[in-house]
Amino acid sequence: MRELVFSLTYEPESNAVADVLSADPDARVRSLSLHATRESLWRVDHATGTPGTLDALEDAFLTADYYADCLADEPCGATQTTRVLEHTDDTLVCYSYWERTPTCTSVPHLAFDHLGEGLLFETDHRRREYRWRMIHAGTDGSDVRGFLDAVESAVGDAARMDIRRISEAGSSREDAGAASDELDSGLPSEQAAALRAAVEHGYYETPRAVDAAELADRLDVPRSTLTYRLRRAEAALAERHVERRSLLDGSFSNP
Structure with missing residues (x-):
């Protein structure tokens, strides 16, 4: 099994959720669950922040022109459903589901194309940095470089990509400690x-x-x-x- 950690740092007005998080240094959105097939994607996200930030995040998630994880740079015709599962003064939990169209693409779907089946995903979004952690089989057919190039091409000028870690998953105690440290580069x-x-x-x-x-x-x-x-x-x-x-x-x- 192989581990891949990378981040996308979004430019202003290129990602609605990043725009909201950039105004609240203590806010965070992380995936509780993220699953995808070649035709669809569904996930549950847990957000924390001030009441005003959570209100703005809910609005961003429910806005028709924002699709969770969609990398298309223009309307792609996807069918999206987003539901708020919990909203308190300090917590927001949202469920999102969307069906892919021929012009739709996302990080998980590009991963399917280049890394094959059996993928696990985890995300952590703080300020403008959207960090992805993935576990994949690492078979001979896996094309990590092709996957990273495809993601970078898909985001274009909207975000900067940074590679954080590429290694065997859980290969040693030393590597495991490094993986944990690199997954979270530090507190705000x-x-x-x-x-x-x-x-x-x-x-x-x-x-x-x-x-x-x-x-x-x-x-x-x-x-x-x-x-x-x-x-x-x-x-x-x-x-x-x-x-x-x-x-x-x-x-x-x-x-």
């Missing part, structure tokens, strides 16, 4: 700063050396902003830990 700067300050000032000590209000005053941010950033950072670190254990066990699963 605001979250990292909040977490670092919390550790330095004793917020996580028992008993705490400072409480949330005191720490927020030191950082000159509202208490609600600080606690939100800490929650998101803690969640990201927990997910990374679970993912690393999965990789060390030589397995792959959607979070």
